[in-house]
Structure formats: C-alpha cells, structure tokens
Amino acid sequence: MADRYLHFTGTPPGRFLTRRLGLPRPAPLRRFGPAATDLGGPVILRTAGRSALDGPLPLDEPLTPDGTAGTEAETPRPAAVVLDATGVAGVADLAAVHSALHPLMRSLAPGGRIVVVGARPSADDHHQAAAQQALEGFTRSLAKETGGGRTANLVRLTSPDPAAAASTLRFLLSPKSAYVSGQVLELTGTAPAAAADPARPLAGRTALVTGAARGIGAAVAEVLARDGARVICLDVPGAGADLERTAGALDGTALPLDITTGDAADRIVAALPGGELDILVHNAGITRDRRLANMSADRWSQVLDVNLAAVLDTTDALLKRGAVRRGGSVVATASIAGIAGNTGQTNYAASKAGVIGLVRSLAPRAAAAHGVTVNAVAPGFIETRMTAAVPLLIREAGRRMNSLAQGGLPVDVAEATAYLADPASGAVNGQVLRVCGQSLLGA
Ligand SMILES: NC(=O)c1ccc[n+]([C@@H]2O[C@H](COP(=O)([O-])OP(=O)(O)OC[C@H]3O[C@@H](n4cnc5c(N)ncnc54)[C@H](O)[C@@H]3O)[C@@H](O)[C@H]2O)c1
Incomplete structure (x- = not known):
C-alpha cells in the first residue's frame, strides 16, 4: 500500500500546505x-x-x-x-x-x-x-x-x-x-577481522530464512544473497509459487515447511548443504488479533506456537546438533509490540517479548559454548501485507508516529539483519535492534 502522503509532501503544494498547517513532513530516505x-x-x-x-x-x-x-x-x-x-x-x-x-x-x-x-x-x-x-x-x-x-x-x-x-x-x-x-x-568484546571483500561480507556462508516467501522475509533473503550468502528460503507449503519465485530469483533453495511441525529441525538439517549453516533468521510470524476477552485459546496458541515456541525449538535443536557453525549468528524477529504492547495483541506481544527474553538470556551462553551470536531485530511499522491489512486510520497513525514520520520498508529490516549476521559483527550480541524510525511506541 503506497504512502501517498509521503509522495504528496514532496510536491510544491504539499510542501506549502504541510508547512502552513504544521503537519508531519517526512523526508524521502536515501x-x-x-x-x-x-x-x-x-x-x-x-x-x-x-x-x-x-x-x-x-x-x-x-x-x-x-x-x-x-x-x-x-x-x-x-x-x-x-x-x-x-x-x-x-x-x-x-x-x-x-x-x-x-x-x-x-x-x-x-x-x-x-x-x-x-x-x-x-x-x-x-x-x-x-x-x-x-x-x-x-x-x-x-x-x-x-x-x-x-x-x-x-x-x-x-x-x-x-x-x-x-x-x-x-x-x-x-x-x-x-x-x-x-x-x-x-x-561486547572485540570483533573478528572484517571480510576480505566488503561488498560480499557473507560470501561462502549459508543462511536459512523462515517466512521467506514474501514481505520482510523475502527482503532478508534477497539482501543476504546480495551480500554473498547461499540462502535457503523456508515458508509454509501453501506459500508455493511465492516461495519458488523468491528462492529462484536469488539462486537459493526453496524449503516448503511449516516451522511448527515436530520434525522441522530434522528437515531443515536435511536441506542444508553438509547439514550445517552459518546464519539462522527466524522471521516467520503471524498475528491473530482480538482483545483478550474475545480471544479463543486457538488464536492464542497459534501465535505463541509460530512466533515463539518454534523459534525456541529450532534454535535449541540446531545449536545442540552443532548445525550452526562457529562465527555464525542467530537473528530473531521481535516487534515494537513486544516492547510497548498493543491493544488486541496480547498473544502477539507476549510472543515477541518472549523472543527478546530468549535473545538476552541465550546470547552469552551461545557465544561461550558455540561461538555464535544471538540478536533480534524489532521492526516498527513496516510496509507489508501484514500492515496493509490494518484499518486506514490506524495505519496512517502507525506511519506517522515516529521521528521519520513514515513507515519503513522490508529492506530496512533486511539491512539490519544482514548487519547482525555479518561475521564482522561478532561484538554485537544479545542486542535488540529496533528498526522503527524511532517509533513513539515503547520509546
Ligand atoms: N510488517 C510489520 O510492520 C512488522 C512489524 C513488527 C514485526 N514484524 C514481524 O516481522 C516478521 C515478518 O513480517 P511480515 O510483515 O513480512 O509478515 P508477512 O505476513 O508478510 O510474512 C510472514 C511470512 O511468514 C510465513 N509463515 C507464517 N507462519 C509460518 C509457519 N508456521 N512456518 C513457516 N512460515 C510461516 C508466512 O507464510 C509469510 O510468508 C514477522 O515475524 C512479524 O511478526 C512485522
């Protein structure tokens, strides 16, 4: 859903009106x-x-x-x-x-x-x-x-x-x-030496991105591939053509799999070249919004299962098997809802706050035992199908309620993920990096 206001404020009448009326004046970002x-x-x-x-x-x-x-x-x-x-x-x-x-x-x-x-x-x-x-x-x-x-x-x-x-x-x-x-x-600590080719810092690395068929996950897969990684794109079997398209466009591998299935970790390992990877990006996520008074147990558990339990289970299973190589990284996807809370999202905010808890607790132990960093990105309002489904007025408020007065793009979260996945970022561990234009929520 295009941000028409951002476009309008870049035109001469738009500039005039927003200045006169004291309205937000988002600047196009480079x-x-x-x-x-x-x-x-x-x-x-x-x-x-x-x-x-x-x-x-x-x-x-x-x-x-x-x-x-x-x-x-x-x-x-x-x-x-x-x-x-x-x-x-x-x-x-x-x-x-x-x-x-x-x-x-x-x-x-x-x-x-x-x-x-x-x-x-x-x-x-x-x-x-x-x-x-x-x-x-x-x-x-x-x-x-x-x-x-x-x-x-x-x-x-x-x-x-x-x-x-x-x-x-x-x-x-x-x-x-x-x-x-x-x-x-x-x-914390000292970073390892930077990659030989700064334009392809992930060359020779294997990455798995969950929820990669569309939205933020597709952008993450694309940016990791741009930076040199070989990418395995995982999404639900129902994502079919979208998943094939994303993986095909970056010479990656499509892995149709529901991340909540019991043997997900086994099937991931089976799909990895040599059974190992360097970068594990937990991006798959869902919302099932209702106020708690109206929320069925199903809606509650669907969200907790995908957004949190699957992240915990696959991380544990892959680390335990030694499937994440030393110098590797785990990047999980939280949300500012997990920091600030949000009406109608007790399930979602609980799951995303849980991701933050996981990251902070596991990071020092994963670094000590496996030489792997564990961080999270916490997106704010990002222009995707998830936010396009938000009612107009709430969507417009979400876009403007940050210091840059606009929504972010999937690529913004992808760039932050690639930075955390870069082996040169070994000193970044246990961090929750908000990609939110300094959202007023939970600031
Ligand atoms: N868009 C935003 O503004 C925003 C803000 C904060 C956090 N996030 C988080 O970023 C992540 C990506 O969001 P998005 O906006 O791109 O969402 P999206 O709905 O466009 O994409 C999510 C992808 O995850 C996949 N997925 C869902 N359940 C799965 C499962 N069980 N197994 C495998 N794949 C599964 C979906 O099929 C879909 O392709 C999510 O974790 C979301 O909670 C998004």
Whole structure:
C-alpha cells in the first residue's frame, strides 16, 4: 500500500500546505543501492574531552580533519558526525558534548547521521554512570528533533578496543541504516577481522530464512544473497509459487515447511548443504488479533506456537546438533509490540517479548559454548501485507508516529539483519535492534 502522503509532501503544494498547517513532513530516505552506496558526503569525527579508547575509531568514510567542518561555501555539508564520548566521566564533561555538536547541527546534510560513541555506565562510579546515561537521553532527543531524514544513535563500547565498533559504524554510517534512529547498541568484546571483500561480507556462508516467501522475509533473503550468502528460503507449503519465485530469483533453495511441525529441525538439517549453516533468521510470524476477552485459546496458541515456541525449538535443536557453525549468528524477529504492547495483541506481544527474553538470556551462553551470536531485530511499522491489512486510520497513525514520520520498508529490516549476521559483527550480541524510525511506541 503506497504512502501517498509521503509522495504528496514532496510536491510544491504539499510542501506549502504541510508547512502552513504544521503537519508531519517526512523526508524521502536515501537507501542503499547502486546509486547510493554511501551517505554522499564527508564524515566529521569529534571527541568530547579525552577518549577512553586505546586508539582511533575505525571509520572507512572520507574524514574531514577534526574541528574543521568549514563553512558551507568552502566544503560540502557533512553527511555524518561521529562523537567519541567514551571518556565522558562526569557532568562537567557533558559540556564538551554540547560544544562538539552544537556548531554542526545547522550544517549536517539532510539524511545525515549522528553517531555518539559512549562507554557502558559503570556499576562502581555513579558520576561516570550518570554522565554516560545522560548520553542516552541526549541522543534520543537529538534523533527526535533533527528532522530532514537525519538519524541519531548511541553505540556503547564495553572495552577500550575501538575495533569492536567497526561493523556497527559501517552500518550506521551507510544508507543501510536509513530507518534506524534513536537506538542504543551495546557492543561486547572485540570483533573478528572484517571480510576480505566488503561488498560480499557473507560470501561462502549459508543462511536459512523462515517466512521467506514474501514481505520482510523475502527482503532478508534477497539482501543476504546480495551480500554473498547461499540462502535457503523456508515458508509454509501453501506459500508455493511465492516461495519458488523468491528462492529462484536469488539462486537459493526453496524449503516448503511449516516451522511448527515436530520434525522441522530434522528437515531443515536435511536441506542444508553438509547439514550445517552459518546464519539462522527466524522471521516467520503471524498475528491473530482480538482483545483478550474475545480471544479463543486457538488464536492464542497459534501465535505463541509460530512466533515463539518454534523459534525456541529450532534454535535449541540446531545449536545442540552443532548445525550452526562457529562465527555464525542467530537473528530473531521481535516487534515494537513486544516492547510497548498493543491493544488486541496480547498473544502477539507476549510472543515477541518472549523472543527478546530468549535473545538476552541465550546470547552469552551461545557465544561461550558455540561461538555464535544471538540478536533480534524489532521492526516498527513496516510496509507489508501484514500492515496493509490494518484499518486506514490506524495505519496512517502507525506511519506517522515516529521521528521519520513514515513507515519503513522490508529492506530496512533486511539491512539490519544482514548487519547482525555479518561475521564482522561478532561484538554485537544479545542486542535488540529496533528498526522503527524511532517509533513513539515503547520509546
Ligand atoms: N510488517 C510489520 O510492520 C512488522 C512489524 C513488527 C514485526 N514484524 C514481524 O516481522 C516478521 C515478518 O513480517 P511480515 O510483515 O513480512 O509478515 P508477512 O505476513 O508478510 O510474512 C510472514 C511470512 O511468514 C510465513 N509463515 C507464517 N507462519 C509460518 C509457519 N508456521 N512456518 C513457516 N512460515 C510461516 C508466512 O507464510 C509469510 O510468508 C514477522 O515475524 C512479524 O511478526 C512485522
């Protein structure tokens, strides 16, 4: 279902009317593609006080020298600013955050990025903890006020090794993160070396995507294949032609299978080349909405079975057999409904909150025992058949109630999934990455 309002606000009468009436003014987002492989401008690196890192932050992009943003007439407008605030250890240090970013706010290009890099709030030093937590409120507020399709996110490093941030900075400083804003990502440990070919970071890897026939799952399969993975596309047997089409278009394999069937894990392993995979994406999901007073036990259990029990069962079975290779990743699909709750969705929100619980608990153990990361994406309002079925007024509210004032596209969730599946993202574990344009729900 096309977002006609977004199109209208890009026309001269649309611009005039929305400005006069104070209506939301969504900016078209620059998404990754052959014509947009980067943000299209220089990145500025600033440091608030003294960095607590062992070395400089790893940035691929063209940097303007620190502190010389130049005037608009002299240099192109910066496309991004990265602020190293890892050394911020007290309230007084926060003044350096203000003075580093304040002068840049008017020059940051539309669609630009603000990335604040902080440290984990200390359990032993409440002054450091207060100052580092302050960065969260600061960044989330910037994300809300910056406008023009710009985003702001906070990355927390738990070790002084800046290499851990490489894949996360690459993602946040690219058009791939267009719909990720107002988020906090905490990185643990050190990342392994980046892939030999940055254009195909998943080359030689095998991925399984559930619910891949259409919507977000089809986009995930497509993006993983673009990044070099061999993809097995799983969906219910009833998805038939759609599944064949998706798998065929990316030279992948179609696996018609209901993920809730008892022997699903056996049949998945049988379909994998060599019986092993590197990337397991749990995307299959359903809704059966009713208020609890009107909800049958069937509607309850259908949703819990597909969205949560099957995710737990297949993950357990594949990890137990050693079918997920070391350096691999599990990416599950939660939802902002699992964070904020939603009327008529007690079953769905319970299942998606359950996914978050699974991820947080399993991640450290899976890393220790299997060398595998476990993360979740939590989509907000994404334009798919699922959201096209939502009544018009609620759909329109869903689209606008976020800082970017528009719905996301399946590819936005797919790019976030590919980032989490990248072996270079080994320092990202146990995270729930919202892909929601900084939705007001559960923010
Ligand atoms: N669209 C959104 O705005 C949104 C928001 C938050 C979360 N999500 C989540 O993202 C995921 C994908 O959503 P979507 O909008 O693309 O949905 P969709 O309905 O378009 O696609 C879901 C796919 O999962 C498949 N599926 C359902 N039950 C299955 C089963 N038992 N076994 C195998 N496959 C099964 C379906 O056949 C379908 O192809 C879901 O987990 C959904 O809950 C979506």
